[in-house]
């Protein structure tokens with residue numbers, strides 16, 4: 010019987026392997042292009058759900074004041090870059106008093122908020138922490154992306170002596186995308202079950218507006234074309250209303 014482990018406590022060990030086809034450098038360049046007209050080199054930058062800080066590493070080279078945050082100690086701690094300031098916290102309850110010129114979150118991390126009330130809390134936190142001229146940019150995964158991913162429902166691999174089986178599924182009624190990991194470490198098998206909510210596209214606009222945030226752009230991710238509800242992943246660029 011596999012032992013249930015906390016989300017990302019073990020996936021953090023295979024995360025670089027799971028992401029091996031992702032070019033974080035390209036991703037960072039895309040975000041730099043989105044944010045460059047809004048922030049200066051001395052900007053205060055906050056990354057939410059930074060994981061193992063791969064993107065933060067690129068930001069840390071460009072901007073002096075970056076803080077990387079995440080809910081998972083294992084993810085933050087697996088970052089080899091000790092020069093990045095890291096804070097373990099939940100994106101719906103951010104423990105900061107100063108404001109930030111840029112706040113960002115990547116790779117469907119906001120989809121980990123399973124109830125609308127929590128997305129609302131996140132946006133309320135953003136309204137409190139974003140400077141008047143600052144921007145908040147985040148991506149979210151939409152239903153199309155889930156439909157694509159479930160075409161290959163089982164993936165297996167081995168990384169640094171750890172073998173894993175990754176199963177992915179989507180429940181369109183509940184709008185829950187589930188990623189289950191079975192991880193073999195020495196003679197024990199562990200499981201992690203990650204659930205993400207795939208909200209309708211329009212819901213983000215409603216919740217942002219409710220928190221006095223307006224959408225400056227919403228791009229089809231990795232492009233500068235307007236997103237639609239049929240996009241796979243969308244990139245919001247948000248400012249405060251006043």
Ligand SMILES: C[S@@+](CC[C@H](N)C(=O)[O-])C[C@H]1O[C@@H](n2cnc3c(N)ncnc32)[C@H](O)[C@@H]1O
Nearest residue numbers: 058059060079080081084099100115116118121
């Ligand atoms: C798919 S990973 C993305 C990590 C990183 N942004 C990247 O691009 O590699 C999702 C991350 O979201 C974090 N996370 C999930 N729920 C969170 C929450 N409520 N607050 C902060 N981080 C959260 C997880 O711990 C995990 O590191």
